[in-house]
Amino acid sequence: MKQIVPLFKREFLGYFRSPIAYVFLIVFLVVSAGLTFYLGRFFESRVASLETFFNLQPWIYTFFIAAVGMRLWSEERRSGTWELLLTLPIRTWEAVLGKFLAGWAFIALGIALTFPLLLTVAYLGNPDWGPLWTGYMGSMLMAGSFLAVCSFTSAITKNQVISFVISVVINLGLVFLGWSVFTELMSFLPLSWVDGLSNFSYTTHFVSFTRGLIVFKDLIFFLSLTFFSLLLTVIVLEH
Amino acid sequence: MIEVKSLYKKYGSIDAVNGISFKVNRGEILGFLGPNGAGKSTTMKMITGFVRPSSGTILVEGQDVQEHPVGIKEKIGYLPENGPVYGEMTVQEFLRFIAEIRGFRDPMEKEEKIDRVCDLCRLNSVRHQSIETLSKGFKQRVGFAQAVLHDPPVLIMDEPTDGLDPNQKKEVRKIIKAMAQDKAIILSTHILEEVGALCSRVIIIAKGALIADESPESLLERNRRFNALRIQVDGVDNKTVRNALRDLPEVSAVTLNDNYFEIFPKNKRAIEALVLKTLRDNNWLITHFEKAPVGLDEVFWELTA
Ligand SMILES: Nc1ncnc2c1ncn2[C@@H]1O[C@H](COP(=O)(O)OP(=O)(O)O)[C@@H](O)[C@H]1O
Ligand SMILES: [Mg+2]
Numbered sequence: 037m038k039q040i041v042p043l044f045k046r047e048f049l050g051y052f053r054s055p056i057a058y059v060f061l062i063v064f065l066v067v068s069a070g071l072t073f074y075l076g077r078f079f080e081s082r083v084a085s086l087e088t089f090f091n092l093q094p095w096i097y098t099f100f101i102a103a104v105g106m107r108l109w110s111e112e113r114r115s116g117t118w119e120l121l122l123t124l125p126i127r128t129w130e131a132v133l134g135k136f137l138a139g140w141a142f143i144a145l146g147i148a149l150t151f152p153l154l155l156t157v158a159y160l161g162n163p164d165w166g167p168l169w170t171g172y173m174g175s176m177l178m179a180g181s182f183l184a185v186c187s188f189t190s191a192i193t194k195n196q197v198i199s200f201v202i203s204v205v206i207n208l209g210l211v212f213l214g215w216s217v218f219t220e221l222m223s224f225l226p227l228s229w230v231d232g233l234s235n236f237s238y239t240t241h242f243v244s245f246t247r248g249l250i251v252f253k254d255l256i257f258f259l260s261l262t263f264f265s266l267l268l269t270v271i272v273l274e275h
Numbered sequence: 276m277i278e279v280k281s282l283y284k285k286y287g288s289i290d291a292v293n294g295i296s297f298k299v300n301r302g303e304i305l306g307f308l309g310p311n312g313a314g315k316s317t318t319m320k321m322i323t324g325f326v327r328p329s330s331g332t333i334l335v336e337g338q339d340v341q342e343h344p345v346g347i348k349e350k351i352g353y354l355p356e357n358g359p360v361y362g363e364m365t366v367q368e369f370l371r372f373i374a375e376i377r378g379f380r381d382p383m384e385k386e387e388k389i390d391r392v393c394d395l396c397r398l399n400s401v402r403h404q405s406i407e408t409l410s411k412g413f414k415q416r417v418g419f420a421q422a423v424l425h426d427p428p429v430l431i432m433d434e435p436t437d438g439l440d441p442n443q444k445k446e447v448r449k450i451i452k453a454m455a456q457d458k459a460i461i462l463s464t465h466i467l468e469e470v471g472a473l474c475s476r477v478i479i480i481a482k483g484a485l486i487a488d489e490s491p492e493s494l495l496e497r498n499r500r501f502n503a504l505r506i507q508v509d510g511v512d513n514k515t516v517r518n519a520l521r522d523l524p525e526v527s528a529v530t531l532n533d534n535y536f537e538i539f540p541k542n543k544r545a546i547e548a549l550v551l552k553t554l555r556d557n558n559w560l561i562t563h564f565e566k567a568p569v570g571l572d573e574v575f576w577e578l579t580a
Pocket of ligand 1: 286289290291292309310311312313314315316317318
């Protein structure tokens with residue numbers, strides 16, 4: 037377990053060794069805030085909530101987190117450094133977890149930097165803080181699941197672009213399943229099937245968080261998706 | 276120290292390693308020799324625990340690699356092929372990271388370890404430079420530094436001098452020799468001169484199988500020309516000389532190439548004295564007399580062809 041600390045440190049600081057990290061963060065913030073203001077007609081509606089912001093997050097995460105996560109293992113495989121890392125006295129799962137946690141911390145930083153939105157809401161009216169906090173918490177959990185999927189897709193290829201594309205496809209699929217447009221499209225299927233499918237969706241499990249509810253089932257969904265994706269990463273790396 | 280017993284690795288239908296067994300003791304530098312694709316890297320990757328064998332056992336200091344993966348990795352220093360390193364880090368950052376993962380958390384101890392390998396591998400002048408900006412020779416030395424930072428009893432290096440210029444090669448060999456005592460070292464190479472210059476024992480593998488395991492000297496003895504002589508004499512016709520030499524009891528064959536006689540001994544025994552005496556007794560004028568040059572090249576080609 038102790039070996040996770042230096043790995044986490046190296047990985048987290050690693051994001052800031054290249055200017056790409058700053059570009060990622062800025063693009064993430066601009067897109068999140070921009071779409072929230074634009075689509076949510078934030079000022080016109082003068083509603084003191086971040087519903088639009090939260091609704092957009094699964095879509096934004098699909099691309100933003102894929103961009104952050106594509107290099108997790110692909111880059112190590114391409115440059116051969118994974119051979120170095122995995123022959124140091126660290127267990128594979130510790131390496132997988134250390135890298136994942138560092139990526140998650142980086143994304144958490146991005147999410148934390150959206151705090152001006154909170155200030156805006158506070159300025160606009162008298163917000164109900166409960167759903168805002170649980171929304172942010174759900175958002176963090178969901179980001180973890182997105183990233184864990186990326187960890188898996190980056191472990192299967194040394195090509196970052198392929199890793200990016202596959203993770204976008206998987207994550208987008210998991211967003212789609214719970215999207216209202218999709219469930220309506222599928223309305224020719226028995227309702228129980230549609231419900232069953234949407235149970236595998238980020239959106240379905242995220243929505244309670246944005247309404248101020250922490251539902252056990254939703255917690256379990258995100259945690260188990262994260263866990264299994266990381267487990268798959270370990271299995272792939274140990275081939 | 277290192278004991279490998281009937282090791283196999285299959286990649287689909289490819290037998291990358293096909294039943295290899297050997298031992299390496301402390302103080303030995305074992306050279307792994309073989310053409311490209313012979314299975315050198317795969318064997319090393321299995322010893323370091325990076326690749327799982329299809330079957331067979333590997334013991335490092337008596338411990339099974341599969342049963343104690345982390346414990347074994349603490350004892351091994353490994354320089355993978357092409358010396359991969361995190362290029363975006365500086366030499367110092369990289370070595371600190373390695374030291375921390377290797378369990379040296381105490382700042383004093385950590386810096387001490389790093390100072391030691393920077394001295395050993397002559398890295399002091401580039402400590403604060405990011406690794407990707409270094410020359411190939413320096414990069415390789417960073418790879419060494421990382422491999423020996425914890426002063427491991429077992430050191431495994433995959434083509435450590437590959438891609439270096441002759442001076443860098445010499446430098447790197449010096450470093451390897453400097454840390455050889457008290458360690459069991461395996462290094463792979465396809466450069467034959469390196470084996471003579473560095474190794475106390477040689478293993479030749481081809482197509483995944485072990486075909487020789489001996490000292491470089493005894494490998495040389497396998498050369499067809501081992502202890503053969505090359506001579507030239509003046510003032511007599513070739514036929515007379517050839518017949519006289521061929522009749523000697525210790526000589527198996529005499530050939531004539533470009534005006535040089537090549538005299539092959541029976542059982543590869545030394546025959547200088549005998550031949551010299553014969554030439555002198557006949558009062559022939561010796562214009563050239565030498566042992567035929569022998570290299571590992573011919574042996575290597577014969578064995579791996
Ligand atoms: N990851 C792999 N997947 C499939 N085949 C491999 C893999 N690694 C090595 N091989 C094959 O195994 C054989 C031995 O390779 P290697 O151990 O790298 O040889 P060497 O290091 O002696 O040049 C080669 O035929 C190579 O193509
Ligand atoms: Mg090789």
